[in-house]
Each structure stands twice: as C-alpha cells, then as structure tokens.
Amino acid sequence: MPVISYLAYPEKQHRADLLAELSAHPYCEVIPAENADVFIVVTDTPDRKTDETVRNYLEQHHGLLCLAMIHGQVEDPQEQEPNDDTLST
Amino acid sequence: MTLSRREFLKNLAIGSAVTAASQLIPGVSFAWEKPTSQHGSDITWKKAPCRFCGTGCGLLIGVSEGRAVAVKGDPQSAVNKGLLCVKGYHSIQALYGEDRLKKAMIRKNGQMVEVPIKEALDLIAQKIKETIQNHGKDAVSMYGSGQWTIPDGYAASKLMKGCIGTNNLEANARLCMASAVTGFMTTFGLDEPMGCYEDMDHADTFFLWGNNMSEMHPVLFSRILERKRTHPRTLIIDFATRSTRTSVAADRSILFRPQSDLAVANAICYELFRTQRIDLSFLQKHCSFRKGKTQIGYGLQDKFAFQDTPEITNLDEYKKFLEDYTPEKVEKISGVSVEDIRYMASLYGDPTRNVVSYWCMGMNQHTRGTWINNLVYNIHLLVGKISRPGNGPFSLTGQPSACGTVREVGTLTHKLPKGVVMDPKARKVASDIWKVPYNRIPAKPTYDTVEMFRALDRGDIRFMWIQTTNPMVTMPNLRRYRDATKKEGRFIVVSEIYPTPTTAIADVILPSAMWIEREGMFGNSERRTQHWEKMVNPPGDAMSDTWQIIEVARRMGFTKEFPWGEDKHIEHIWNEYIRFHDNPAHRMADYETLKREPGVIWPYVNGKSTQWRYNTQLDPATKRRGGTVDFYGKPEGKAWIWLRPYEAAPEEPSKDFPFWLNTGRVLEHWHTGSMTRRIPTLHQAVPASYVELHPLDAKHLNIRHGDKVKLTSPRGSIIMNASLNQRACPPVGQVFVPFFDENYLINELTLDAYCPISRQPDYKKCAVRVERA
Numbered sequence: 001m002p003v004i005s006y007l008a009y010p011e012k013q014h015r016a017d018l019l020a021e022l023s024a025h026p027y028c029e030v031i032p033a034e035n036a037d038v039f040i041v042v043t044d045t046p047d048r049k050t051d052e053t054v055r056n057y058l059e060q061h062h063g064l065l066c067l068a069m070i071h072g073q074v075e076d077p078q079e080q081e082p083n084d085d086t087l088s089t
Numbered sequence: 090m091t092l093s094r095r096e097f098l099k100n101l102a103i104g105s106a107v108t109a110a111s112q113l114i115p116g117v118s119f120a121w122e123k124p125t126s127q128h129g130s131d132i133t134w135k136k137a138p139c140r141f142c143g144t145g146c147g148l149l150i151g152v153s154e155g156r157a158v159a160v161k162g163d164p165q166s167a168v169n170k171g172l173l174c175v176k177g178y179h180s181i182q183a184l185y186g187e188d189r190l191k192k193a194m195i196r197k198n199g200q201m202v203e204v205p206i207k208e209a210l211d212l213i214a215q216k217i218k219e220t221i222q223n224h225g226k227d228a229v230s231m232y233g234s235g236q237w238t239i240p241d242g243y244a245a246s247k248l249m250k251g252c253i254g255t256n257n258l259e260a261n262a263r264l265c266m267a268s269a270v271t272g273f274m275t276t277f278g279l280d281e282p283m284g285c286y287e288d289m290d291h292a293d294t295f296f297l298w299g300n301n302m303s304e305m306h307p308v309l310f311s312r313i314l315e316r317k318r319t320h321p322r323t324l325i326i327d328f329a330t331r332s333t334r335t336s337v338a339a340d341r342s343i344l345f346r347p348q349s350d351l352a353v354a355n356a357i358c359y360e361l362f363r364t365q366r367i368d369l370s371f372l373q374k375h376c377s378f379r380k381g382k383t384q385i386g387y388g389l390q391d392k393f394a395f396q397d398t399p400e401i402t403n404l405d406e407y408k409k410f411l412e413d414y415t416p417e418k419v420e421k422i423s424g425v426s427v428e429d430i431r432y433m434a435s436l437y438g439d440p441t442r443n444v445v446s447y448w449c450m451g452m453n454q455h456t457r458g459t460w461i462n463n464l465v466y467n468i469h470l471l472v473g474k475i476s477r478p479g480n481g482p483f484s485l486t487g488q489p490s491a492c493g494t495v496r497e498v499g500t501l502t503h504k505l506p507k508g509v510v511m512d513p514k515a516r517k518v519a520s521d522i523w524k525v526p527y528n529r530i531p532a533k534p535t536y537d538t539v540e541m542f543r544a545l546d547r548g549d550i551r552f553m554w555i556q557t558t559n560p561m562v563t564m565p566n567l568r569r570y571r572d573a574t575k576k577e578g579r580f581i582v583v584s585e586i587y588p589t590p591t592t593a594i595a596d597v598i599l600p601s602a603m604w605i606e607r608e609g610m611f612g613n614s615e616r617r618t619q620h621w622e623k624m625v626n627p628p629g630d631a632m633s634d635t636w637q638i639i640e641v642a643r644r645m646g647f648t649k650e651f652p653w654g655e656d657k658h659i660e661h662i663w664n665e666y667i668r669f670h671d672n673p674a675h676r677m678a679d680y681e682t683l684k685r686e687p688g689v690i691w692p693y694v695n696g697k698s699t700q701w702r703y704n705t706q707l708d709p710a711t712k713r714r715g716g717t718v719d720f721y722g723k724p725e726g727k728a729w730i731w732l733r734p735y736e737a738a739p740e741e742p743s744k745d746f747p748f749w750l751n752t753g754r755v756l757e758h759w760h761t762g763s764m765t766r767r768i769p770t771l772h773q774a775v776p777a778s779y780v781e782l783h784p785l786d787a788k789h790l791n792i793r794h795g796d797k798v799k800l801t802s803p804r805g806s807i808i809m810n811a812s813l814n815q816r817a818c819p820p821v822g823q824v825f826v827p828f829f830d831e832n833y834l835i836n837e838l839t840l841d842a843y844c845p846i847s848r849q850p851d852y853k854k855c856a857v858r859v860e861r862a
Contacts, residue, residue: 003095005102007110031103033110035170036117040106042099071105073098 001044002051002074006058006067008039014063021063027054041067048074116172116311118164136163136687137621138611140236140604141176141759143486144168144306145613147687148177150605152624157181157605166687168286168617174307176759179768183603184625186767190586190600191629201598206630209597210637213554214644216580220552221253230257230541230550234557235265235488235495237634238609239618240662241556242494244638244651246506251523252647256502256510256535257550261558262488262495263538267849268453269484270496272462275399275846276470276729278722279674280496283702284445284481285615285690289316291479294436294444295325298465299350299451299853301817303334304756306449306485314338326433328353329451330751330853331781331819341432344820347749347854349423351457352735354464355414356423357434361471362408366438371473374716377725378402380410380732387456387739387842391543395845402732410732422735437468443479444469449487450753454853459846460733467730476703476718486614487760493612497675498666502541503534506669510534522668523650537848539565539841546573554582556634557601561590562761562831565850566804566841584634589763590831599637602627607635608659610683616690617698620683635659674710674721738854739842742822746802746856748786749823750838753852755816758829766829778830779812782859783821787813790861797862800824802838802855808862809833824859828852 010018015037022030022041027050031040041058045051051074058067103121110117132151139146147166151159160181164171193209194201220228231249233242237260249258273280289295289312302310317323327339328350336342345353361367381397388395416430437444446469452461465482466475474480486492499505506522508515510532520527536544542564544550553574564570574581574594583595586603606627610620627633632640639651639658653661660680667677670691678686678693690698694709703718705711711719712726720728742749757774758765765771780798782790792798794813799806809826819825826835840855 001095003098003102005106007106007113029099031119031121033114034118034120034164036110036114038110038114038117040103040110040119040121042102042106044095044099068109070109071102073102 001046002048002072004043004051004055004072005070006041006043007070008041008058008064009066010037010039011063011065012037018061018063116162116170118162118171120164132159135622135624137605137624138489138613138619138688139173139177139180140489140611141180141765142306143235143488143491143614144308145489145611145615145617145619145688146173146177146308147619148173148180150181150624155625157184157625163687168613168615168688169308172308172311175757175771176765177308179770182768183764184606186587188588188767189628190588190592190598191631192600193630194598196596206599206632209599210640210644213582213597214641216552217253217641218645220580224551226253226255227257227535228549228551229253229255230259230536230545230552231554231556232538232541232558232560233258233260233495233500235260235262235486235491236557237490237494237500238611239490239493239498239666240609240659241634241638242490242498242500243506243662243666244635244642245556246498246500247523247650248638248642248647250505250510250530251519251525252642252645252650254529254531256531256533257541258500259502259536259538259541260495260500261538261560261563262491263501263849264454264563265450265487265849266453266484266491266496267501267847268455268458268462268844269486271459271844271847272466272484275459275731276463276466277703277720281492281616282481282483282614283476284483285700286312287700288445288479288481288483289313292316292443292445293320293323293479294442295323296433296436296444296446297325297327297329297335297339298446298448299329300448300485301329301333301335301753302447302485303338305487305754307756309485310335310338324436326436328433331817331823331825333817341429343425343429343433345423345425347751347823348455348457348738349419349425349735350452350461351464351733352414352419352422353425353430354461354468355411355735356416356419356430357437357468358464358471359411359414360416360431360434361438361468362411364434364438366434367471368473371716372404372471375718375720375727376470376730377727378404378407378732379729380406383734384736385845388539388845388848389739389842391547392540393845397846399729407730407732413734437472437474444474445480446482447485449485451853453484453849454851456739456842456844456851456854457733457736458844458849458851460731463731463733466728470728470730476701478701484614489613490611492614492616493610493618497612497670502536505530506666518669522665525650539843539848539850542570542573545579546570546576548576548578551578552580554584555591556584556637559589559591559761559763561594562828562834563836564841565836565839565852567834567836567839568805569841584637586631587763587767589761590834600629600631601637602631602633606631607633609633610663613688617688618677618683618691619688622684635662672710738851740840740855742856746858747822748857748859750800750802750855750857751819751823751825751853752828752835752839753825755827755829758827760829761831762829763831775829777810778827778833778835779810781812781815781817781819781825783819783823784813785821786859787811790859792861799860799862800826800838801858801860802840804840805837807833807835807838824857
C-alpha cells in the first residue's frame with residue numbers, strides 16, 4: 001500500500017489544467033504552492049502495480065517540467081499489524 | 090486528535106515534501122497545516138506586521154499560554170508572500186530580554202528609583218505644566234519615532250499641537266526619510282511613492298541608488314532576485330559608494346565618490362537628451378520646469394534658516410543647465426566612467442525596459458537630500474517611466490511606520506494629520522476634528538530634530554519626552570546633544586522597553602508595552618496600512634505609548650479631548666484619525682477592514698487599494714486631464730522637473746582627516762541594537778561594531794583584520810576592531826562603521842550638517858583620520 005510524495009514543477013502554461021487533472025485523479029492528492037510554481041503530489045495506491053502505473057503516468061505527463069520523488073512508504077498488506085489502524089498524537 | 094495509520098503516513102510524506110521544497114525555494118508556502126502535536130495544539134496564530142524595518146512583512150505570531158512562542162511568514166501577505174528575514178524570524182525574542190523595563194523610575198538624588206507608574210505619570214504632567222508656566226509652551230517638546238504606531242503618533246500630535254498648543258513635535262524619521270518627503274513634495278506636491286512593491290513583478294531593470302538592499306530590505310531584495318530568476322532579461326544595477334552583498338548579486342556594480350550622485354543623475358539626463366531617448370509627448374503634457382536657490386548651506390549653525398523659492402524655467406534652460414554635466418565632466422567629479430554613465434542612461438532610456446529606482450538612506454541622509462530625490466524623479470519623468478506597473482522611483486523607508494505615523498499622521502513640527510500648520514485651512518480641519526480652539530494650533534513650525542536638541546542645549550527647550558527611539562546613540566555630533574540633556578534645568582522623560590544610553594540620561598523612565606503587547610497599526614513604504622491586535626500582556630507596569638500619552642493628557646485636564654475607554658481606544662482613535670483623510674486621494678480603510686486584511690494600500694476607495702497613484706486608469710483621484718497620468722498634487726496637474734546642481738559636501742577628506750566616514754546598518758541588527766542585541770542568535774552573529782577598511786589602506790597603515798583602529802574626526806575619537814574583506818568593502822580612502830552597537834558611539838564623530846530643505850542630517854559623509862591603535 002504505497003504512499004509516495006513528489007515535488008512537481010508544472011509547465012507554466014499547463015499549471016491550471018494540470019492542477020485540475022491531478023486533483024481529479026483517484027490516487028493523487030495535490031497541494032499547490034501559494035507563492036511558487038511547484039506542487040506537492042501525494043500518491044496513495046492500493047498496491048505496487050497501481051503505484052507503478054500512477055508513477056509512469058506522472059513521469060510521462062507533458063504538463064510537467066520535472067518530477068522529484070521526496071518520500072516513499074511501501075507496505076505490503078500482510079506487513080501491517082492487524083490492530084494498528086489508528087495512531088493517537 | 091486521532092489519525093489513521095494511512096493518514097499518518099500521508100502527512101509524513103507531505104511534511105517531507107514541504108521541507109524539501111523549503112530548502113529548494115526559500116519562503117515557499119503551501120496551504121497545508123501540519124497536524125499539531127498535543128504540545129502544539131493550543132497555539133493560536135495571529136497576524137502582525139514585522140516591526141524591524143519599513144518593508145512591512147506580514148508575520149503570523151504563534152501564541153500559547155499568554156506567551157509568543159513562534160513566528161512564521163504570512164503567505165497571505167502581498168508584501169512578503171510567506172518569506173521573512175532573520176530579524177523577522179527572531180522578532181518575538183525581543184519581547185523577552187532579561188533586563189526588560191517593567192517598572193517606572195524617577196531620578197531621586199541622582200539615582201533612578203522604581204515607583205508606581207501612576208506616580209511617574211503624575212510627575213510628568215506636573216513638570217509639563219510647570220515648564221509651560223515658567224518658560225512658555227514652546228519650552229515643552231516631544232520626540233517620537235517611525236516605530237511609533239499610528240495611534241501613538243496621532244495621540245502625540247493631538248496632545249502637543251491641539252491641546253498644549255506647541256509645534257515642538259518631532260520624530261526620528263526626520264533622520265531617515267525627510268529628504269524623500271521634501272523630494273516628493275517639491276516634485277509632485279504630495280508625499281509618498283506612486284508605485285508599490287508589485288512593481289518588482291513587472292520591472293526588468295532595477296537601479297539601486299546607494300541602497301544596500303540585500304541587508305537593509307532583504308525580503309524585497311529576494312523578490313528582485315526571484316524576478317531575475319524567472320525573467321533572465323532582468324538587470325540589477327548597484328550604484329553605490331562601497332561594495333556590499335548587494336553589489337555581488339548585481340549585474341553591474343558602479344561606485345561613485347560620496348556626494349557626486351547629484352552630478353551623475355544630471356549626466357544621465359544629459360545623455361537621455363543627447364541620445365534622443367526623451368519621451369517628449371509625456372514631458373510636454375505632464376511636466377513643467379523649476380529652479381531654486383543654490384549654495385544653500387548645510388545647517389551647521391544654530392537657528393539656521395532657509396526657504397527655497399521655486400522659479401519657473403523651461404526646457405531650453407534645462408538643456409543648457411545639463412551641459413555642465415556631460416559624462417566626460419562628471420567622470421572627473423564622480424569617478425564613474427563615461428561608459429558607465431552612458432550605460433545607465435541607455436537602460437533608463439530603452440523603451441523596451443521597465444525601470445524602477447530604489448533608494449533609502451544613501452540618498453536621504455545627504456546634505457542635498459531633497460535635490461538628489463528631485464534628480465532621480467527627473468530621470469523617470471524625462472522617459473515617462475513612472476506611475477505604471479514596473480516603472481517608477483521608489484524611496485524605501487527604514488522604519489515600520491515612518492510613512493504611516495510620521496508622514497501620514499504628521500508628527501513633525503510643520504505637519505498636521507492633513508496638511509501643514511502654516512495653512513489656515515489645515516489648522517481649521519484639525520481644530521474642528523479635535524474640537525479645540527482654532528487659535529490654539531500655532532501657525533509657525535518651531536524646531537526640526539537637530540534644532541530641537543540645539544534648543545535643549547541653549548535652554549529654549551526645558552522639557553523633552555522621548556518615546557520609542559534612542560537619540561543618545563543616533564544624534565549626529567552626539568556629544569553636544571548628550572551634554573545638553575545633562576544641563577541644569579532640563580527634564581527628560583524616556584518611554585522605553587530596555588535600558589539604553591537614552592534612558593541613562595532620563596529623569597523619568599516609563600516602561601513601554603512593545604509591539605504585540607498592545608493593539609496598533611503601522612504604515613509601510615508602499616502606503617500599506619497594517620493592523621494587529623494585542624496578543625500578549627506587557628510585563629509589570631509596562632503601558633503602550635498611546636495610553637501613556639492619554640494618561641498624561643488627562644492629568645493635564647484634557648479629558649474631553651481624550652475621552653476613550655482603554656478597551657476600545659485604538660478603534661476610536663483610528664475612526665477619528667481617518668476623518669482627516671476622507672478624500673479619494675488619501676482615503677484610509679475602515680477599522681474592520683484593517684482587522685480582517687493583511688494590509689491595504691491607501692488611497693483605499695470603494696473597497697480597493699490604489700497601487701499606482703496618478704495613473705488615470707488606476708487612481709480614482711485623478712481628474713483625467715488627458716494622457717496616462719495626472720499629477721494632481723500640483724495645481725496644474727504637472728510634475729516639476731528641477732534644475733538642481735552638484736554641490737560639494739560640507740566636510741571632505743583633508744590632510745588631517747584624509748578618509749571619508751560612512752555609517753549605516755547591518756542585516757542582523759535593528760538600528761541602535763537595543764532590541765536585536767538582546768536576541769542571542771542575532772547578537773552572536775554580529776556581536777560588536779567594527780570599522781571596514783579597504784585592504785590597500787589597511788596595508789598602508791599596517792592594520793590587519795581584527796586589529797584595534799583609532800578613528801578621529803574633528804568632533805571625537807573611537808577605537809574599534811578593523812574589518813577587512815568581510816561582508817562589504819569600502820573603496821580606497823573610505824571607511825564604514827555600523828551604528829548598532831552602543832559600546833561604539835560612532836555618532837560622536839559624525840557631523841550635524843543637514844539638507845537645508847528637508848533638515849535631514851547626513852550620516853554618510855564626514856572626514857576622519859585612521860590610525861592603528
């Protein structure tokens with residue numbers, strides 16, 4: 001169940017379209033910077049295969065100048081502890 | 090709070106990305122709130138403008154359990170867009186220095202003794218009344234600050250001019266921006282810049298006139314660098330008297346000899362004519378020509394008097410005047426090469442370039458400060474690059490409310506909240522709003538800042554109340570004015586937050602509430618007014634400067650003029666104050682708008698800020714007389730192009746004193762350091778003042794970095810450490826000393842000469858001898 005974050009630098013002319021497209025993507029969450037042309041994209045996928053598909057989709061997107069992976073957490077379902085579904089902070 | 094494991098992982102991933110982005114793009118902000126821990130969950134974030142320079146960066150202050158615990162840049166602020174400088178990030182630590190003044194003190198038998206604040210306030214009121222009775226109302230004075238909030242300044246003006254009936258009110262902004270005011274007034278008829286910081290997002294050519302912006306206005310300089318990063322055509326020209334961090338970042342660093350900027354500005358105009366880069370249509374429609382007096386003196390004598398007399402002239406005379414300023418002639422005066430003068434003129438004159446000129450103390454602290462301001466306006470007017478996005482002259486202010494309080498409220502001897510005391514209409518407006526007798530407001534200005542301290546020395550002034558400023562570090566020719574305060578029969582009140590050389594000469598010290606310990610407003614360089622609420626309680630008996638003034642006023646019998654309750658007095662003051670500016674040329678936002686917004690720019694008309702004044706498409710106050718601009722500050726709607734010559738400085742290097750001394754600031758410290766030297770990180774970064782020398786001069790004098798050096802001027806001596814090839818480097822024959830360190834009072838050496846029009850002293854030029862100590 002991979003969770004991965006990226007810094008994504010959009011092409012200036014595609015910024016708005018890209019933001020709308022990624023926001024609507026079922027496995028992506030997008031947080032645009034308020035004062036710079038950069039997005040944080042977080043992918044949350046059910047398995048490695050879907051993750052790979054989503055990553056390929058991002059990497060090949062013509063509206064992106066650059067995509068940099070920042071943080072990744074990849075867990076297979078069986079590795080998850082059964083009762084550990086919440087964390088209190 | 091409870092998070093699912095996946096939410097926790099996602100937050101971790103987002104947090105890592107935010108951190109990475111912050112490293113790559115300083116100041117970047119995202120609309121994402123990090124889930125708070127138990128410890129941090131009770132932090133409340135409130136907006137405030139930074140109080141450590143005139144930029145007016147928006148801060149978010151984190152308050153927890155009655156204490157300011159965190160600072161971040163406000164991404165909603167159009168000024169800084171989330172970015173802060175090192176002073177901003179550490180600003181709240183200035184509240185919590187160990188030696189914070191918490192109790193009022195009165196000098197008794199030569200010793201300062203803690204007293205209840207009511208006793209101190211009683212004594213102040215009594216002393217004012219006694220002084221008026223024995224010596225007249227003009228023996229009482231008040232000296233305030235560009236760090237005063239707008240309500241502080243308003244209350245001071247109302248008390249001094251409207252209630253007591255004296256124009257003995259000045260502020261330290263006289264020392265930092267008076268030349269910008271007189272420059273704007275003489276050219277455009279109205280004070281303050283026509284543009285705004287958004288010019289930086291439209292300009293591609295930035296001229297910095299004697300302005301070390303990378304240290305003095307670092308957030309704005311970051312905006313310029315960002316413009317350069319995203320628009321490679323952008324050029325930064327650093328035109329200065331020494332090499333600084335700004336020079337390193339600039340595309341071209343051009344050094345000129347002190348005072349010769351006057352000649353270079355005229356040479357640029359000469360070149361614009363020679364190369365036929367003048368916008369003649371703009372010139373004919375929107376400009377007229379004036380000349381004033383020359384050989385106007387330097388204000389070195391007590392009771393110095395000067396009145397300029399504008400005389401109408403014309404384009405032909407102006408062109409003839411400029412013939413004295415060919416690049417070849419000016420190269421000899423300034424040391425700036427013919428090539429560099431032509432290069433600068435070519436950029437100003439290039440019709441494809443948007444040009445902004447910025448300056449601060451370099452042009453304002455100048456014995457011809459008004460003139461050099463006029464001359465830079467001339468350049469912009471000749472090419473029509475003014476009052477439109479990305480084009481214009483822009484004087485930056487050094488203090489957070491030099492504009493909002495000193496210039497707009499008018500806490501100077503000749504000013505009223507609207508207009509000047511010499512104008513019967515302005516006095517009528519003030520007396521009506523203040524509900525005081527018309528005749529009580531004197532029609533004649535009394536003393537500018539330097540002359541006010543001279544009057545204290547002579548005994549013409551006997552009582553002085555100093556708030557939010559540290560003149561016993563900042564006055565030029567300091568010894569004379571420090572000795573003046575100690576003379577028999579003088580009574581000095583100082584409102585401060587920490588002990589300083591100024592509290593050391595006080596007869597009464599009032600502990601002041603600082604910044605976010607009280608409600609207030611500041612007005613920044615770009616005409617932006619910003620409000621903040623009281624966030625934490627002041628320590629001990631500390632009280633806001635506004636409320637101190639009100640308490641004293643009431644003790645003097647002016648209860649009717651200051652009737653407000655403590656809980657809402659700032660709102661009442663604001664509502665009264667903005668009646669002075671209820672016109673399309675200067676309308677201010679209402680109180681609720683200020684509370685809500687990160688800041689708005691006046692004129693604020695129909696719910697909108699006016700970013701570019703005089704622009705007929707953007708400024709609702711223009712009368713649209715035809716053309717792109719309407720300089721409505723002048724009756725005929727035209728700006729004045731002034732014929733202002735080069736004149737030498739009053740004191741130049743000589744055989745006995747062969748070096749120029751220049752003074753100024755450093756990034757880490759705010760003015761006299763009374764606050765920033767109590768912030769450990771900033772203090773340790775630059776723990777002591779120093780003297781910068783050129784390595785060749787140092788070699789010649791057998792001085793190495795860190796050696797003790799003795800500086801001597803005709804007024805005094807100082808011994809301090811040498812600094813070679815550190816953050817900046819003066820040219821051969823010049824030295825530079827920062828003034829932030831009260832242990833090294835460099836102003837004991839400086840000269841109290843000033844611009845006769847603005848009466849702002851020149852801290853950038855006097856002559857010294859340099860020796861190995």
